[in-house]
Amino acid sequence: MTDVEAMEAALELAREAGEAGEVPVGAVAVFEGRVVGRGRNAREGANDPTAHAELLAVQEAARTLGRWRLTGVTVYVTLEPCAMCAGAMVLARIDRLVFGAADPKAGAVGSLQDLSADPRLNHRFPVERAVLGDRCGELLRDFFRTRRTAR
Secondary structure (H helix, E strand, C coil): CCHHHHHHHHHHHHHHHHHCCCCCCEEEEEECCEEEEEEECCHHHHCCCCCCHHHHHHHHHHHHHCCCCCCCEEEEEEECCCHHHHHHHHHHCCCEEEEEECCCCCCCECCCCEHHHCCCCCCCCCEECCCCHHHHHHHHHHHHHHHHHHC
């Protein structure tokens, strides 16, 4: 599975989240070429502030693989992870992160800070930025534009 194919899968989950009234963010976790975890934002429906797409994908990957250490796993997410999600990826020991759109207001893997490369933490991982970034960003901009217009 290529980075673009995996990001396409994450984008489909993001579209589903948007259709459900959630901020359109989707994520997949890939191990040895197969998707082992999926997530889409579910904060509104679940009334759960931690129900971020990438956190749900990481949780499902851990259940699928039967282990909390997610070595060998690459996480693909349509929006740059926040501090909570980036921290979870550090603790899960993922191998790699690929994201689409940068998040200048809350991004924690390059925009506001970089938890993926902080030498004070016990794990670091490489990050590939802006994979299908234009499409990921446009999906978010359209969602918020529509919400503002509806008000």
